[in-house]
Amino acid sequence: MKTISRTIPVVFFLLSFGIVLLTDGGVYPSSLAVAVIFMALALAVAGLLEGLHRETSGLFGFVLVLWLVLIAWTSFQALSLPSGLFANPAWLSLREAGIEAPGRISVVPGDTIASLLPISLPFMTLLAALLLFRSDRQVESALQVFALCGGAFAVFAIVQSVLFPHTLMFAPKTHYIGNLTAPFVNRNTAATFYGLVAVASIVSFALAAASSAHRRGRSSDRQMPRRAWVLLLMALAAVVALALTRSRGGVAASFLGCGALLVTLAIHFAGKKTSLPMQSAGRKAWGRQAALALVTLAVVLVVGSLVFARAILRAEVQAIDEGRLCIIPGIWQAIRDNFILGIGSGSFRFYFPAYRDPDCGLAATWFKAHNFYLDAMLALGFLVSVAMFVAIAAMLLRVYGTGLRRRKSKKPVVLGGIAAILLVALHSFPDFSLQVPGFAMSFALFLGLTATISLNSTDRRSIRNL
Structure with a gap:
């Protein structure tokens, strides 16, 4: 019965993810509603059968209250108040x-109410994750599955981008021809x-x-587990x-x-000391791990500088159209x-044209602000946002500081969470990825x-072989 009670909510959880990721990130109302x-x-089901996890109950309550406050405020914005109040x-x-x-x-109350679906999905995903994945072993297994599935998506997207550039998943591609988007x-x-998949893969590999390394200190086994090499390949595919x-x-x-994650991981492993016998051998093992991380970082720096240089060149060429x-x-x-x-949420594309400078060009319609923070300030109000x-x-400071x-x-996992927040927080300035349901729930x-x-x-080892 315990296995069944856990399997049912996990199946629902995976179905929601599958629907979103197989429908262009859940941008269609029907697929989003089903998800x-x-x-x-x-x-x-997880709440009824599993109950709250004692360690994360405080975070669960915070996320739940924040979600309910956003629902209440967004609904209030769409209400018709007496005498046209507010x-x-x-x-x-x-x-x-x-x-x-x-x-x-709200200037478009219908769209504001409809925005409750994409707003709610990531909150529900976070709450469900806190209920479903409790022990270190469950979390680490889930991280590995996340990395492997993300890497599989990357391999599929690479093959499709190279061999079928005019196809997006299972339909004709009409936007961003020549760019990988799947x-x-x-x-x-x-x-x-x-980028998030790369972070997850690096953490799982670490x-x-x-x-x-811990097992090598206790036995004559010198083999890196196969899953580690697979996870490293998934990280490279994501890059x-x-x-x-x-x-x-x-x-x-x-x-x-990713660079910040690799640097902090190298420092972590380089400074780690083992309590196992043959301490000098243990230190050598950690030294090799630190050297591997530093070499990987160097490769990332070289590749990243080349890719980023190309992006800068594209920015210079297209600056007049930006x-x-x-x-x-x-x-x-x-x-x-x-x-x-x-x-009101969802009102930007209808309201912003009144403020659009004609000197910026009139060739396109701006559906979002291309800046998550500004979009939130305009939709919710400056003070609320x-x-x-x-x-x-x-x-976040309290959770990851703890x-x-x-x-x-388990410091690699904590560092991975911080790196992911840094990645998403930075990219939210020039883009709206957090407003896409598929990425927001990921x-x-x-x-x-x-x-x-x-x-x-607890601080016990809980790695499980896949």
Whole structure:
């Protein structure tokens, strides 16, 4: 019965992920709705059958409260209040045209309500991950599966990009021809995703290598486990896929995140001392691991500099067509005009044209701000969004600070979580990957796994061979 009670929510969890990743990242309302239903079932069944995990109950409560607050505020923005209270001035234009319509904070209340689905999916994923993956062994197995599946996606995307450049997954490709984007439509989202996969693969490889070094200290076995080599290949596949996206921001953010992870891992392993017999041999083993990490870092630096140099060249060539910097003053003006209440999630593409500078060009429609932070400030209001950012930052500092202090043997996982946050936080300045459901739930899963390791009180070895 225990196995069945765990299998059912995990199946729902995987079905939700599969639907999203096989439908261009869940950008279609129908597939997104089905994915939300499956994730809700996973969360409900896991909560009823498993209950809260003692170590992560505080984080679970924080995420739940934050999610409910966002739902309540977003719903309030779409409400029709008496006498047009708090209504956005945009509704006055309808009255001036002789059209009677109840005023609301949101300028497009239907889209604001619909935005509750993409908002909810990553929160539900994080909550479900905290319920489903509790022990160190479960988390490490889930991390390895995440890395292997992400690497498999990278291999598929590389083959498809090279052999079938006009195909995206299982349908004709109409955007970003010549750039690797699978399983997403946008190359920038794909770049952030494969950067996250690279982080997960590096962390899983580090755990496998550490476990192998520990076993080598107790026996004559000198073989690196096969799964470690497979995970290393998955990391390399993710890096190749990342390079083929040719995303400037994605490559730069992933380069910094993975580079920081490799440096901190090298320092961690180089300074680690073993309590096993033959300490000198143990130190040599850790020295070899540190040297391997440093060599890997050097390779990443060389490859990354070449790829990033190409991205800079593309930026110089296309700078005249780059409108992201040009529209920022207009977005800031829109934020100032809606400083307290915002305009409602999902309203950007309808509201922003009034603030768009004609000098920025009129060749395209801006559906998002291409800056997650500015988009949130405009949608939710400056005060609400900043309060949310501060609360999230404080919680992340507490969680991963605890992990760095208490989980010495699991430090690679904690460092991986910090590297992923750095990667995504940096790339959220020039892009909107967190607003794509498929990537948002992938990031939420990775946060849930690394946060659980950080907060677990035990510090026992729990590597399981796949």
